[in-house]
Amino acid sequence: MTFHDRKSNFIELGKFLGQFSLTTEEKSENTVEYEGFYNELNQKIDTAIHHNGWFTRENIIFALNEWSKALKQENLNAWLEKYDLNDHEEQKTVAVIMAGNIPLVGFHDFLSVLMSGHKVLVKQSGNDKLLLPIIAKFLIQLNPEFENLIRFTDDQLKDFDAVIATGSNNTARYFEYYFKNKASIIRKNRNSVAVLTGNESELQLQDLSRDIFRYFGLGCRNVSKLYVPEDYNFDQFYPAMLQWQDIVNHAKFANNYDYNKAVYLMSEFKILDNGFLLLKEDQSFGSPIATLFYERYSSEEDLKLNLEDNKEKLQCVVSEGFMDTEVKFGETQHPKLWDYADDVDTLSFLLKL
Structure with missing residues (x-):
């Protein structure tokens, strides 16, 4: 699978996610063929709300819409243009341990691993484990080659080359010890x-x-x-x-x-x-x-x-005019693809593996 294939597939995913709305349920003509996935994800949204009392339909739809906007071609181009993403032969398997505090909070890591050309091994939080598998299934429908690139597990992690783990300060100490011999990004409380x-x-x-x-x-x-x-x-x-x-x-x-x-x-x-x-x-x-x-x-x-x-x-x-790295009022939940968690460039880390 080429880099351009991966990018075009995520652009199509963005169009699909953009169909979800609290006020209308209009499906765009170019994604009518994915109606089954629409219905399946819609059902999983309802299930996720019952599974996690902190998840609401409004917040899940908000997250889906934000990812729909982020996956527009112009945003992907602006994010990826500074990296050398020429296709390479050596693929690594990157384990991603995800948090579950908000819907799809681990999606950026999932996206980054796949855009870098590596394989992703996903270990989800029990609080948010229903939405991402449907999105992965949609990608595989778009391009069957994703089936060899995406794997989910509930078991102990094994057979991986690097890890991206998000957790609390306490779990970070465990991660740092457990993954001390692996290339890693370990995120703590912020x-x-x-x-x-x-x-x-x-x-x-x-x-x-x-x-x-x-x-x-x-x-x-x-x-x-x-x-x-x-x-x-x-x-x-x-x-x-x-x-x-x-x-x-x-x-x-x-x-x-x-x-x-x-x-x-x-x-x-x-x-x-x-x-x-x-x-x-x-x-x-x-x-x-x-x-x-x-x-x-x-x-x-x-x-x-x-x-x-x-x-x-x-x-x-x-703030407003207080410091160079400030975020404008009302913009914290609208991060750009290049607004990396903990200010650690995930894609640069992945491309050096």
Whole structure:
């Protein structure tokens, strides 16, 4: 299979994923022949919602649509043009251990391994194991050569040359020991933060609400902490969050909101509360579900130094004109193909194997 074959197959996959919508179920004429896959994936979406209480149809459809946009030809070209992807004879098998915190969170690694010309051995999280196999099946329908390139396993990993593993700080220590003799990318816990100046518009804060609440805040690209000026007034912040107020009707989110609120009140912590989001002053980066930490700053330069010192703990810094590597408000859940997790160039790693 040539590089151009692989790319054209993923472009076709992107068109297929773009058919899924919360409001319409129109199938494009050029993919009518894949109606069986459409129905099968639609059924798996329903099953995934029952299997994992944190997955909702809205969030799964959002993930599918984001991948549909990412797999457009212009995006693939922009991502891949800087790499030497000439077809090579030696194929490696790359084991990919996936997280399951949000739908299809491991798809970028899956895509990267296949685009690099290697074989992928997938070990999925039990929390998200229903969607990707259907996507792999679709690719095999497009091009039967993928059958020799894609393998899923629930067993102990064996017969592989390199590994990409995503997990917590605790599992990372296990991965580092277990895979010490393999070429590897080992990912640990990361969080995202936002830096506010107090001059944000209502629209910017509404955009920020998506960074906070999409996927219930479970992703490493979700904002879990705010940095605000010493005199910041949250009266301008909370109204912009109201578009997400129905999130508290989700049982698992509501349980976390109630539990964390009770813990904070019993511990006599000072908190702010609008009925679905707790704000707690805290120096930590990772806040519990339904909670957003905040920290006040007096010097932008000191804050920049602090963020630089902790960059290995951070996935995204959301701000406007604060630093060169910032992510714009509302954009954390719209990463480009070249926005690598932990800022580690996955494709360069794979091409050196």
